[in-house]
Amino acid sequence: MLKRNNQVKTRLNDEEYFRLHRLAQMSGCTVSAFIRRCCLDEKRHIIIDREISCQIYNEMNAIGRNINQLARVANITKKFLMKKYYRFWTGNRSCAGLWIGVLEE
Numbered sequence: 340m341l342k343r344n345n346q347v348k349t350r351l352n353d354e355e356y357f358r359l360h361r362l363a364q365m366s367g368c369t370v371s372a373f374i375r376r377c378c379l380d381e382k383r384h385i386i387i388d389r390e391i392s393c394q395i396y397n398e399m400n401a402i403g404r405n406i407n408q409l410a411r412v413a414n415i416t417k418k419f420l421m422k423k424y425y426r427f428w429t430g431n432r433s434c435a436g437l438w439i440g441v442l443e444e
Contacts, residue, residue: 365389 351359363373365388 359373360370363370366373366376368376
């Protein structure tokens with residue numbers, strides 16, 4: 340491993356300082372290693388804030404619930420239309436009544 344002899348100094352306000360330390364902690368490395376990775380690596384590392392990822396997760400769950408509700412309405416509507424078409428095509432009310440009973444269960 341190469342010995343690191345050079346230092347780079349910079350000034351940060353309190354908000355920047357705490358953000359830097361939080362991002363380094365979230366990435367699982369020291370502040371120095373985090374700065375080296377961000378500045379010198381050719382690969383870019385994406386760091387996702389946990390609060391934002393929780394918000395995204397909750398939004399995706401809400402979207403999933405909405406899709407399930409739409410699917411349920413579509414299936415109910417399909418059953419309703421099947422009843423109407425069956426009555427129309429058969430014209431036999433006794434058979435239609437049995438078919439409707441099966442669909443409602």
